[in-house]
Amino acid sequence: MSLDQQRKFWVIFFVVIVLAAFILPYYLFSNLPKFYGAFLFWSIFAIVAIISVGIITSQWRE
Amino acid sequence: MNATTIYAVIILYFILGTIVALRARRGMGRGLSEFFLANRAIGGIVAALTYSATTYSAFMLVGLAGLTYAGGVGALGFELIYLSGLVLVAFFGPRFWLVGKKYNYITPMEMLADRYQSKLLGAIAAIAAIIFLIPYSAVQLVGIGTLMGGLSGGAIPFVAGLIVATVFAVSWAWIGGMRAVAWTDSMQALVMLTIALFSVVLIVYRGFGGFGGLFSALETNYPQWLTMPGPGTPGYFNPHSFIGLSMPWFFFCLSNPQVSQRLFIPKSLKHMRTMVMGFMIFGFIYTLISITWGFSARVLLPGLADADAATPSLLALEIVPKGVALIVMLGITAAAISTVNSIILTLSSMVSRDVFKRLKPDADEDQELMVGKIFVPLFAVAIFFFASLRLGLIVVLSVASSAGLLVMVPALIGTFFWKRGTAAGAITSILAGGFVAFFFQFSDIFPLGWWPGVWSGIIATVLFIVVSLLTKPPREKTDEFFGYLDEALKEKNAI
Numbered sequence: 001m002s003l004d005q006q007r008k009f010w011v012i013f014f015v016v017i018v019l020a021a022f023i024l025p026y027y028l029f030s031n032l033p034k035f036y037g038a039f040l041f042w043s044i045f046a047i048v049a050i051i052s053v054g055i056i057t058s059q060w061r062e
Numbered sequence: 063m064n065a066t067t068i069y070a071v072i073i074l075y076f077i078l079g080t081i082v083a084l085r086a087r088r089g090m091g092r093g094l095s096e097f098f099l100a101n102r103a104i105g106g107i108v109a110a111l112t113y114s115a116t117t118y119s120a121f122m123l124v125g126l127a128g129l130t131y132a133g134g135v136g137a138l139g140f141e142l143i144y145l146s147g148l149v150l151v152a153f154f155g156p157r158f159w160l161v162g163k164k165y166n167y168i169t170p171m172e173m174l175a176d177r178y179q180s181k182l183l184g185a186i187a188a189i190a191a192i193i194f195l196i197p198y199s200a201v202q203l204v205g206i207g208t209l210m211g212g213l214s215g216g217a218i219p220f221v222a223g224l225i226v227a228t229v230f231a232v233s234w235a236w237i238g239g240m241r242a243v244a245w246t247d248s249m250q251a252l253v254m255l256t257i258a259l260f261s262v263v264l265i266v267y268r269g270f271g272g273f274g275g276l277f278s279a280l281e282t283n284y285p286q287w288l289t290m291p292g293p294g295t296p297g298y299f300n301p302h303s304f305i306g307l308s309m310p311w312f313f314f315c316l317s318n319p320q321v322s323q324r325l326f327i328p329k330s331l332k333h334m335r336t337m338v339m340g341f342m343i344f345g346f347i348y349t350l351i352s353i354t355w356g357f358s359a360r361v362l363l364p365g366l367a368d369a370d371a372a373t374p375s376l377l378a379l380e381i382v383p384k385g386v387a388l389i390v391m392l393g394i395t396a397a398a399i400s401t402v403n404s405i406i407l408t409l410s411s412m413v414s415r416d417v418f419k420r421l422k423p424d425a426d427e428d429q430e431l432m433v434g435k436i437f438v439p440l441f442a443v444a445i446f447f448f449a450s451l452r453l454g455l456i457v458v459l460s461v462a463s464s465a466g467l468l469v470m471v472p473a474l475i476g477t478f479f480w481k482r483g484t485a486a487g488a489i490t491s492i493l494a495g496g497f498v499a500f501f502f503q504f505s506d507i508f509p510l511g512w513w514p515g516v517w518s519g520i521i522a523t524v525l526f527i528v529v530s531l532l533t534k535p536p537r538e539k540t541d542e543f544f545g546y547l548d549e550a551l552k553e554k555n556a557i
Contacts, residue, residue, distance in 0.1 A: 007153070007557040014149050018312070021143055022305065025136075025290040033285030035277040038135045042142045043350070049146040050342045056152040057335040061555045 010056060014049075021045045065217035068210060071388060072226055072395075079234055079246045086245035087238035094431050097239035098168050098411040104244055104327045106336025111248035113324050113337055114344040115400035117314070118251075120205040122352045123258060123394050124373050130356025132369035134287030136299025138353045144311040145345045151315055151325070151338050156556035157478045157547060158325035159334060164546060169408070170322045170474070171416045177477045177543055179536035180485030181420045187470060187488075188416035190496050191319050192409055194463040196441070199405050200448035201460040202398040203227045207449065212374045213391050224449050227395070231403040232442035235410075236435070240327065243403055250396035255344065257393035258351045261386055265358050268381040276354070279361045287360060306513025310464035316474050317467040320401075320408040331554055402445065410437040462503035465515035469495030472526035478547070480530075481540050487530030495522030 001009070021042065029038040095101055104112070129137040158173075167173045171191070175184025207223030234246045270276040280288055291297025291304070315321055328334040359372035366375060373394075377387040414434035419425060425433075469492050476483030495518040501507075502514035509517065551557075 003552065003555070003557050010152070010557060018143065018146060018149075021139065021146070022308070025139060026301065029135075029288075029290050031289065033281055033288040035281075035288070037288055038290055039138060039288065042135075042139045046142040046145055046346050046349075049149055050339070050346065053149055053152050053342060054339055056557060057155075057338060059555050059557075060156065060331040060335060061553070 010052070013052065017045065017048060065214045068214055068218060068388065068391075071392060075392060075396075076230060076233075079230070079249060080237070082246050082249050083234040083237040083242035086241040090238055090241055092431075094168050094411075094415070094427055094434065095166065097431055098407065098434065099323075099327050100240040100244055102163060102327055103329050104240075104333070105329055106333035107340065108244050108248050109324065109328045109333060109337035110340025110344065111251040112244040112400075112404070113321070113341045114348075115247035115251040115254065115397070116320055116324065116404040117341070117401075118254065118345070118348055118397055119401035120202050120209075120394050120398035122348060122397060123355060123390070124205055124209075124370060126349070126352040127356035127359060127376075128369035128372050130287075130353050131359050131366065131372040132293075133298030134284070134289070134292040134360075135353075136290055136292045136304055137356065138349065139290070139299070140304065140308045140311070141349045141353070142346075143308045144314065145342060145349060147312040147315055148338060148342050148345075150313070151334075153557065154316060154474075154478065155325050155334050155338065156331060156551060156554055158322065159328065159331065160547060160550045160554070161543070162326040164550075167326065168415045169412045170319050170470075171412055174470075174473055174477060174488065175416065177539065178473070178483065178485035178488055179539050180489070181416075183473075183485045183489050183492075184416040185420050187473075187492055188412035190469070190492055191412065191467065193496075194466040195318075195320070195405050195409060196445055196448055197460045198463040199402045199445045202402050203445060203449035206395050206398050209374065209391055209394060213377070213387065221450060224446055227399060227402070228442050228446040230395075230399045231406060231445075232439050235403045235407045236438050240407060243407055244327070247400045247404065250400040251344065253396045254393050254400075255348060255351075257389050258348065258355075261382075261390050261393075262351045262354050262358070264386060265376065265382065266354065269358055269362055273354075276357060276361065280357060283364075284360055287357070302508070302511045302513065306508075306516055309519060310468040310515035313468055313471045314464070317464075317470050319412065319467075319470075320405045322474075323408050323411070331556070406438055406441045406445070409441050410434045413437045462499050462514060465499035465503065465513070465518045466496050468515055468519050469499065469522035471519070472523045476526060476530070481544060482530055482535055483526065484530040484533040484535045486533040487526045487528075490529045491522040491526035494525050495519070 025038045025041060029041065090096060091101060126137055126141055161167065161173060165176060171184045171187040174187055175181050203224050206227040207220040210218045210223035211220050234242045266273055266276050270279060286293040290299060292299045328337050356372060359376045362379060363375050366372060377390055411434055414430045418433045419430060472491050473488035498521050499514045499518035502517060
């Protein structure tokens with residue numbers, strides 16, 4: 001994949017996961033008062049974001 | 063707790079920080095880049111810690127804990143969406159770093175001014191940042207003054223707390239510029255995280271017998287605090303408030319100059335990677351601690367009238383030893399100071415580079431540096447003055463700061479990704495967007511229910527695009543700027 005294609009892929013990926021982080025909890029966790037509800041969902045979202053940034057930045061050259 | 067003990071701990075902490083600042087100053091060269099950016103030679107770990115300490119203020123253990131106390135798990139969503147905004151650094155970080163090095167930019171506003179070929183734009187952006195960040199800093203000092211007063215049972219006057227915080231903030235920045243700030247920030251970041259982690263584990267185990275006990279108490283007694291949109295009708299974190307809070311902060315790594323300036327300081331892209339990853343891991347842990355702190359207060363102190371009193375009230379409980387309460391206060395003070403001194407240093411660099419240099423174009427670097435150094439204590443005094451007045455306006459401006467600074471983002475995106483962007487578009491979007499943010503916040507007007515940050519973001523974006531399309535971009539500079547970046551990004555394999 002060229003740098004351009006990679007950039008497009010990651011932009012779409014991040015737009016999708018950030019929108020999901022904004023919207024999904026209202027539908028999935030409005031009646032789930034548990035640790036494994038919204039609390040776990042957002043924690044996993046943050047871990048996915050951290051790993052994604054790790055993958056992108058690991059390709060940077062000195 | 064008696065005032066003497068508190069003062070003794072604070073003096074010891076100040077001595078320790080000053081030793082760190084003086085050691086950091088060793089080997090410090092001359093010039094603007096050295097004083098304000100540590101000569102762009104900060105290693106990855108220190109960069110990560112100063113980024114963390116600058117970003118995370120007293121808001122975390124006081125404001126975010128209070129937000130959790132009042133609204134529940136939505137506070138975690140807000141804060142982790144804010145943290146995920148760091149994905150923007152994956153795109154903008156190498157660009158900032160590369161052009162900063164090539165064109166010797168000291169401030170993000172200087173970069174805007176050069177890219178759009180308008181010194182007026184740089185000055186306007188700098189002044190807008192000053193207007194929003196001084197009240198934001200003042201609120202940090204108010205927090206310290208209130209906390210020290212509360213912990214000492216009123217024995218330490220509010221103003222004494224402010225003076226302590228101001229002296230801390232100005233001393234280390236003045237001693238050694240960015241080097242001293244970065245190293246003392248690193249010390250303070252470690253203090254913040256260690257103390258917060260230790261104290262939250264202590265409270266959870268003493269109060270609930272463990273994390274399982276805390277969550278089962280929440281599930282049984284406060285189930286709404288674990289769901290969205292949270293307690294109340296239409297819910298504390300209804301879509302309007304949740305998006306209104308989260309959206310401006312998602313862009314903080316670009317919109318807040320004291321944070322975006324740190325994209326210029328790593329030694330290399332490898333060190334920038336360490337900075338970003340280190341910050342994200344630090345932020346994730348610190349966020350979970352602050353949220354747990356707020357949940358603990360919810361169960362242990364259910365009847366508080368003021369959610370922001372959750373942390374001080376928690377510290378006053380029997381299960382928290384007095385010594386622990388004292389070090390938590392120190393941790394919160396460290397969080398506030400490390401944010402304020404970074405803001406002071408950044409604002410001073412903007413005055414010298416974006417305002418003074420525009421007023422006196424023939425000024426040499428020594429004169430610019432002198433002006434910058436003079437403004438370090440001047441800004442500290444201004445922040446102290448604002449904080450001591452305790453005006454309602456400070457809170458309005460502080461709350462509006464995220465919405466007000468958001469208006470920088472369209473111009474910053476245009477800097478790297480839109481050749482048609484113009485200075486007129488950037489100036490219009492910053493002025494109109496900033497006015498909207500302040501006016502809506504001050505008047506308490508939320509059109510269609512949406513918060514000022516949403517409106518200022520939309521208005522700034524639309525104006526930037528429309529006005530840019532109606533005016534002429536600086537073709538020669540744009541082509542040269544984009545041409546250099548295309549080549550450099552390929553060489554660095556950065557997307």
